[in-house]
Amino acid sequence: xxxxxYIGLGFVLFSIGLFGVLTRRNTVGILMAIELMLNAxxxxxxxxxxxxxxxxxxxxxxxxxxVTVAEVAVGLAIVIQVFRLKKTIHADEIxxxxx
Amino acid sequence: MNFAxxxxxxxxxxxxxxxxxxxxxxxxxxxxxxxxxxGLTILFFLNLLHPWYGTTFQGTFVSNSFTGFLKxxxxxxxxxxSLGSLSTAEEQYRGRVGEYYILLLFSLLxxxxxxxxxxxxxxxxxxxxxxxPLYILAAYQKDxxxxxxxxxxxxxxxxxxxxxxxxxLALLYGTTGSTRxxxxxxxxxxxxxxSVLGFLLFLTGIGFKVAMVPFHMWVPDTYAGAPAPFVAFLxxxxxxxxxxxLFIFFLQVFANLALPWKLVxxxxxxxxxxxxxxxxxxxxxxxxxxxxxxxxxxxxxxxxVAAGTDLAIAMVLFYFVAYVLANIGAFLFAETAIQNxxxxxxxxxxxxxxxxxxxGLYMLIFLLSLGxxxxxxxxxxxxxxxxxxxxxxxGLLVFLAAVLTVVALYYYLNVARQIYIEKPASNxxxxxxxxxxxxxxxxxxxxxxxxxxxxxxxGPALEIARAFVAxx
Numbered sequence: 001x002x003x004x005x006y007i008g009l010g011f012v013l014f015s016i017g018l019f020g021v022l023t024r025r026n027t028v029g030i031l032m033a034i035e036l037m038l039n040a041x042x043x044x045x046x047x048x049x050x051x052x053x054x055x056x057x058x059x060x061x062x063x064x065x066x067v068t069v070a071e072v073a074v075g076l077a078i079v080i081q082v083f084r085l086k087k088t089i090h091a092d093e094i095x096x097x098x099x
Numbered sequence: 100m101n102f103a104x105x106x107x108x109x110x111x112x113x114x115x116x117x118x119x120x121x122x123x124x125x126x127x128x129x130x131x132x133x134x135x136x137x138g139l140t141i142l143f144f145l146n147l148l149h150p151w152y153g154t155t156f157q158g159t160f161v162s163n164s165f166t167g168f169l170k171x172x173x174x175x176x177x178x179x180x181s182l183g184s185l186s187t188a189e190e191q192y193r194g195r196v197g198e199y200y201i202l203l204l205f206s207l208l209x210x211x212x213x214x215x216x217x218x219x220x221x222x223x224x225x226x227x228x229x230x231x232p233l234y235i236l237a238a239y240q241k242d243x244x245x246x247x248x249x250x251x252x253x254x255x256x257x258x259x260x261x262x263x264x265x266x267x268l269a270l271l272y273g274t275t276g277s278t279r280x281x282x283x284x285x286x287x288x289x290x291x292x293x294s295v296l297g298f299l300l301f302l303t304g305i306g307f308k309v310a311m312v313p314f315h316m317w318v319p320d321t322y323a324g325a326p327a328p329f330v331a332f333l334x335x336x337x338x339x340x341x342x343x344x345l346f347i348f349f350l351q352v353f354a355n356l357a358l359p360w361k362l363v364x365x366x367x368x369x370x371x372x373x374x375x376x377x378x379x380x381x382x383x384x385x386x387x388x389x390x391x392x393x394x395x396x397x398x399x400x401x402x403x404v405a406a407g408t409d410l411a412i413a414m415v416l417f418y419f420v421a422y423v424l425a426n427i428g429a430f431l432f433a434e435t436a437i438q439n440x441x442x443x444x445x446x447x448x449x450x451x452x453x454x455x456x457x458x459g460l461y462m463l464i465f466l467l468s469l470g471x472x473x474x475x476x477x478x479x480x481x482x483x484x485x486x487x488x489x490x491x492x493x494g495l496l497v498f499l500a501a502v503l504t505v506v507a508l509y510y511y512l513n514v515a516r517q518i519y520i521e522k523p524a525s526n527x528x529x530x531x532x533x534x535x536x537x538x539x540x541x542x543x544x545x546x547x548x549x550x551x552x553x554x555x556x557x558g559p560a561l562e563i564a565r566a567f568v569a570x571x
Contacts (some may be wrong), residue, residue, distance in 0.1 A: 063220050
């Protein structure tokens with residue numbers, strides 16, 4: 001079985017996520033796009049794991065999933081607090097600090 | 100299974116448990132800060148006197164003199180910041196002080212692991228253990244819009260860079276079929292498409308973390324909005340960890356990869372220095388100014404990475420120590436200003452030296468060290484890194500760095516002018532909490548002492564770098 005389509009799928013998802021992060025104005029949307037990028041890496045990892053015939057990649061994917069959950073938990077907490085204080089989650093309106 | 104090389108990490112994990120249990124019994128900030136401070140100090144000296152060198156977990160965890168030195172730098176930053184945050188914690192984090200210190204310690208634990216990890220999976224998990232607590236800590240003043248916004252920015256850029264990094268690591272695994280650094284080093288030889296892409300994604304991910312241009316845009320905002328004692332930590336410890344990762348990856352994992360990575364790093368170093376220094380000039384707020392000046396310092400240190408010789412590594416290690424002392428001191432000065440004036444605007448600092456001569460003197464020494472004036476430690480750090488880069492053949496870049504150092508003096512001395520020459524708006528004495536005063540004193544003494552006798556660090560750093568390069 002060839003794994004190339006799966007790796008291609010991973011790249012496509014990663015690119016969609018990247019595009020989403022750069023264009024989305026809604027903070028939750030940005031979070032979802034980042035999530036998509038991380039899951040794209042998981043698909044790539046598992047596909048490579050199959051290709052090389054060892055379990056290193058699958059193991060890595062498990063750890064990535066766990067870490068991602070921790071990250072999202074923290075991120076949503078911050079977004080909720082932003083909403084409580086400012087009544088908006090639009091990145092364009094969160095502009096107290098201007099780069 | 101040999102657990103001896105892990106002793107320092109296990110002890111720090113124990114310290115986290117102690118703080119956790121004490122937090123259940125007593126919510127007194129002084130007690131919690133005291134335990135963290137004493138615990139970290141003990142760990143610092145244990146690491147100094149009795150380092151546990153060795154390799155364990157089938158070679159995926161390595162503890163040697165190089166990691167020992169870095170762990171010392173992280174612990175030093177942790178010690179200074181744990182005490183430096185006490186007054187802020189007492190005033191603003193009532194009832195949540197325990198969590199504050201636990202998060203700080205978890206981030207430190209991640210740093211200790213990340214420099215020792217020699218396996219992609221362990222490396223990634225440690226890297227995230229270092230990063231995730233930082234997002235929470237940046238947003239810790241949860242009723243301050245600035246702090247929560249800083250936390251949000253740090254979080255978005257942090258996770259975004261992690262997502263890019265993990266894709267890079269996945270591609271490195273894909274080209275080699277192994278997650279072990281030693282196997283990666285042997286297999287990654289030709290610059291085929293996948294490994295080049297993996298390399299670029301890795302560099303982007305780490306670039307965000309150490310704030311090299313063009314991945315620096317989160318720095319000024321986060322530094323300006325987040326609580327100052329935490330920024331003191333954020334601006335030094337994760338950066339030092341990021342540089343350690345760069346050294347380990349470039350000199351070990353990518354050692355045989357036929358790519359002109361030195362040129363890439365040299366180019367990034369150049370634009371980082373230029374942008375950091377030029378954007379620092381128009382700043383009117385101290386924390387923001389220190390943020391841009393921090394970017395400039397990253398540029399100088401990248402010069403050492405680009406050189407990549409044992410001499411350059413030693414000098415970057417020395418640079419860390421100088422930078423930790425001066426930068427933590429400067430941010431805690433900003434915290435004192437915020438506590439007294441409610442703002443870190445430069446115009447609010449007028450006449451600080453008259454209102455509190457000792458505080459003015461401390462800040463002057465930090466500024467001189469950051470600016471690189473002779474006989475404080477920052478001067479030797481810059482000089483040595485520049486000399487090492489010059490020897491490695493980066494003459495033009497060193498010339499640029501030297502010119503920019505003079506530019507940097509302008510904005511550093513402008514801060515000193517506000518503190519010393521401008522007339523004070525009021526004559527009230529500036530109140531400095533005893534804990535911050537103590538940290539400022541240690542940082543000042545360290546800065547002056549190492550400025551007079553840099554050999555104290557340079558000597559061991561040279562040996563460590565030689566051993567590191569030889570042991571690869």
